[in-house]
Amino acid sequence: MPRTGRPRAFNRDEAVLAAMFLFWEHGFESTSLAQLRAAMGHISAASFYAAFESKEALFRETVERYKATYGRVMESFHDQRLAPKAAIEQGLRRSARMQTEGSHPLGCLVVLSGISCSPENQHIQEMLAKEREKNRDGIKDCIERAVANGELPDTVDVPMLVSLFNTFLLGISTQARDGISFEQIDAAITQLMSIWDALSRKNG
Numbered sequence: 001m002p003r004t005g006r007p008r009a010f011n012r013d014e015a016v017l018a019a020m021f022l023f024w025e026h027g028f029e030s031t032s033l034a035q036l037r038a039a040m041g042h043i044s045a046a047s048f049y050a051a052f053e054s055k056e057a058l059f060r061e062t063v064e065r066y067k068a069t070y071g072r073v074m075e076s077f078h079d080q081r082l083a084p085k086a087a088i089e090q091g092l093r094r095s096a097r098m099q100t101e102g103s104h105p106l107g108c109l110v111v112l113s114g115i116s117c118s119p120e121n122q123h124i125q126e127m128l129a130k131e132r133e134k135n136r137d138g139i140k141d142c143i144e145r146a147v148a149n150g151e152l153p154d155t156v157d158v159p160m161l162v163s164l165f166n167t168f169l170l171g172i173s174t175q176a177r178d179g180i181s182f183e184q185i186d187a188a189i190t191q192l193m194s195i196w197d198a199l200s201r202k203n204g
Contacts, residue, residue, distance in 0.1 A: 012051060015040040020062035025105040027113045028059050028124050059113075059124070063131065066109045073098045074169075077138025084146035085196050088139060088165055092172075092189045099172050100182040107173035136166045152199050161199075168192055 018039035022031045033055060037043050043051075052058040073094035076087045099107050114121075114128040140162045146152040168189075175185055 010041065010043060010047070010051070015043075015051065016058070016061055016065055019058055020065050020109070021105060023059055023062050023113050024066070024107075024109040027116065028056075029117055029121060031055075056124070060127070063110065063113075063128070067131070070098055070104065071108075071110065074135050074138070077135055077142060080145075084142040084149075084151060085193070085200075087142045088196075089189065089193050091135075091138075092165070092169060092192070093186060095169060096172050096176075096185040096189065097182050099176040100180075100185065106176040111170055111173040112177070132170070135169065136162060139165050139169075152196075153202055156199055164195070165192070 019031075019036050022035055022039055026035075033045065033048065036055070036058070037045065037048050040048070052061070074091045076082055076090040076094070079087055082090065095108070110128055110131045114125045117125050140158070143152065143156075143158050143161050143165075147154055147156060147158065172185060
């Protein structure tokens with residue numbers, strides 16, 4: 001009787017990385033089990049389910065892998081050691097560079113992989129929205145710190161400013177997919193941060 005276990009060559013870490021790239025490029029729903037198995041060395045369906053239980057469980061694991069690797073470019077939003085403006089600017093510039101690099105799919109996995117989901121997978125969209133909310137909260141914390149320490153006036157519209165920076169951050173993904181270069185996005189970040197400088201001068 002033939003054995004159905006995983007092939008000796010199966011490397012789980014490499015398989016998760018391959019799956020992450022597929023989900024990043026095509027999205028959760030559009031990535032098929034056949035594509036995933038092929039990217040993992042044409043493993044059998046039985047081997048796939050033995051290793052990962054389900055496509056959704058694998059997707060959740062790849063999101064965690066992304067956050068621990070490529071997604072770390074946005075850690076500055078939560079770094080209390082950085083000045084508020086520097087934290088936001090660093091996060092935007094590093095994110096723009098990562099999302100436009102050619103060594104992996106363009107854009108951000110957390111933004112792009114669940115844009116289009118059927119009703120039965122709405123929970124996938126909600127899970128990704130919660131992940132994006134963490135970055136929005138980090139930006140909000142930066143702005144509130146700037147108001148508290150006098151870097152920005154206490155009359156500043158905090159929700160508006162949070163939406164301004166967060167909307168730009170989310171938009172980098174579509175710009176990257178459309179072939180806009182890092183240099184162009186980086187120049188736009190410089191102009192965006194000039195708004196912060198103008199608000200800061202008003203407080204001077």
